Amino acid sequence: MLGGGPAGLSAAWELACGGARVLVVEREDDTGGLCRTHVRDGYRFDMGGHRFITADRELLDRVVALAGKDLLLAERTSEVALLGKRFKYPLEPRDLLEKLPPQLAVRALASFLRQRLRPRKAPKSFEDWATQRFGRVLYELFLGPYTEKVWGVAPSQLSPEWAPQRISFRNLSEVARTLLRRRSNNPQRTYAKTFLYPRLGMGQLFTRVREAAEGAGAEVLCGSTVAGFEVEGGRVVAARLNTPQGPARVACDWVLSTIPLPSLVGLVDPSLAASLGQRLPFRPVRFLNLGLRAAKVLPTTWRYVGEGGLRAGRLQEPNKRSLAMAPSGRSSLMVEIPYALGDEIDGLSDRDLLARIRRELEALEVPLEDDPPVVFSVRAPEAYPVHMRDATSARDAAFARLAPLENLRSFGRQGSFRFVFSDASMRMGLVAASGVLSERLATNHELSRVQSRRTLTEVASLVNAGTLAPGG
Ligand SMILES: Cc1cc2nc3c(=O)[nH]c(=O)nc-3n(C[C@H](O)[C@H](O)[C@H](O)COP(=O)(O)OP(=O)(O)OC[C@H]3O[C@@H](n4cnc5c(N)ncnc54)[C@H](O)[C@@H]3O)c2cc1C
Incomplete structure (x- = not known):
């Protein structure tokens, strides 16, 4: 198992419970991946503000069984600092119109309505997607600059594909209706404001997953990376590792990887690493x-x-x-x-x-x-x-290069190169592990499509609520 984040630990847990011998190889000095919590002098910090929320009932039951007494129900309260003011978050058109300088509010509304009257073309970039839905003024005021700051790429170079996962105010007629009604008259508001949160930080949940995996017999090797594979007859038969104790060779029947997809492909075909790294940054x-x-x-x-x-x-x-x-x-x-x-x-x-x-x-x-x-x-x-405009074809090229290795799979947020949350990563790990146990392992493409149903639910409810929300 390469990578000890939520996806890798969940797979290790399932595999170990199913009787498989598992070794988790993790680069950092501790497991948890992006869901780690760092502790200093009694202060605890996640890597960004994490929350656990899912519509995957079976996964939720597992998480509650594992960490139930330490799970708190917290409430999401957020705001956006813009133009020296604080706006409600998720952004609400009415709040925006009330707080923006009047001339800007009128321009924003006019550009939004102009977009509404134009026939919609298939968007080629995030910029197209966002301006078509919100109008150029709102795009230039918030969505464009914020997106460029977070992703480090001009929004015209970003694929529109990921936008519905992060920006949830999609439906123009809903927007228009929302503009015309007060929030209190909106009985459909179902935006997920509450979430589960482990008392000692998000990392506590994945410490529990690791403990459960180790309790079932999995081994974890931190501070270690994989340097290469030995391949025979289309199967990886061993991995060469760099460990704190020096180089090591580990024989294996399966390699499940959650490390960044370009890094994995680089181990199989170093000549592809640089170009894939640029296309899947x-x-x-x-x-x-x-x-x-x-x-x-x-x-x-x-x-x-x-x-x-x-x-x-x-x-x-x-x-x-x-x-x-x-x-x-x-x-x-x-x-x-x-x-x-x-x-x-x-x-x-x-x-x-x-x-x-x-x-x-x-x-x-x-x-x-x-x-x-x-x-x-x-x-x-x-x-x-970063979902550049050709991310889909770059991901396809990466998976095509891995496909001849029949006992190697890549999944998780980094391994599928998809903007997924921890619940989807956990589910990918569980699906991959049960595939190994049943000897009917899904393909890389199938694993990468294991998406968080919560994402879809939030999108649907945000549309109902008339809100505009870049996600976590
Ligand atoms: C700022 C921010 C906020 C977020 N907020 C939320 C949230 O509120 N709720 C939520 O559910 N999710 C949130 N997420 C997403 C969540 O953190 C990820 O979905 C989740 O951690 C993905 O798990 P993973 O195991 O797929 O990948 P990762 O957590 O990235 O784990 C991959 C692991 O592989 C290891 N690794 C990498 N390269 C190598 C190598 N060569 N050899 C060995 N090991 C290697 C890494 O060190 C890491 O431990 C947020 C993410 C960010 C960045």
Whole structure:
């Protein structure tokens, strides 16, 4: 099993319970992947604001059985900082129109209505998709700059495919109806405001999954990567590993991989690695974690930073989800900062990053004490799979290169190169594992289509609620 995030750990759990011998090979010094929780001096920080929410009943039952007494029901409260104001999040057209400067509000409404009258063409990019639905003024005000900040790519270069998963205000007639009615008259509002959250952070859930896997006999090897495969007759018969104890060779019947798809293909065909890496890039995020003496920082759990000129993408106050995320009577702040390898943000020390972000927090009117007792940052090099316009054909090319190896599969968020949440990654792991156990393993394409039903449900309910929501 390559990668010890939610997908890899879930697969290991299922496989070990089914009687298979499993070795999880994880690059970092601990498992959990993007769902890890880092702890310093009693302050706990997820890698970005995580929440567990799913419409997958069987998965939910498993999670509750595993972590039930530590699962809290938390409520989502979010806002967007834009033009020196704070807007409701998910964005609501009525709130936007009330708070935007009147001339801008009129222009936004006019451009939105103009779009409505135009015949809809198939969008070629995220920019097309968003302007067709919201009008150019709203696009240029928020969706365009925010998208470019988070993904690091001009929205005209991004595929429109992922948009419905992140931007959920899709249906123009719903938008128009929403513009004309008060929110309180909207009985259909079903947007998932509440979510499950482990008391000690999202990582606690995946510590439990790891414990369950290890309890059933799985082994976990951290600080290790795979350097290559030995292939015989179309099957991987062994993996060569780099471990803290030195190189190792592990014989195997199956290889289930959740490491980034271009890295896996690079192990099989190094000549493809560079071009695939460009076509299937990941956007790194640096999380600046600040343990504070203050008891409270933000009015909401999440604040999206809509201002394109600021590098911070989102602010979170972790103890809004669980009071155990900070020492008693204290709070903390986490700032998500998307970056590019080698750029200014990447090169700053934690203290210099704090100085840089302090200026942004002042601009956002977020009070920050002079000398926070805890300051550290964590980097996620593969935080977001960036869906460029040719992502589908690049993914197909990658899967085609892997297909001749009949006992190797790639899945999970990085391994399928899909913008999925932890519940979908867990489900992919469970499906892959039961395929191995029954010797009827789904193809890479089939595994990559195991999507979170929650995503679809949220889209549907957001449309009903008339809200506009870039997702987590
Ligand atoms: C900012 C942010 C907010 C999010 N919010 C939510 C949320 O609210 N709710 C939610 O459900 N999901 C959320 N997600 C998504 C969630 O984190 C992922 O869906 C989930 O972690 C994916 O699990 P995975 O196992 O597929 O991948 P990962 O978690 O990325 O795990 C992959 C693992 O593979 C390891 N690895 C990589 N390369 C190698 C290698 N060469 N050798 C060995 N190991 C390797 C990595 O270290 C990692 O541990 C969020 C993600 C981000 C970035």
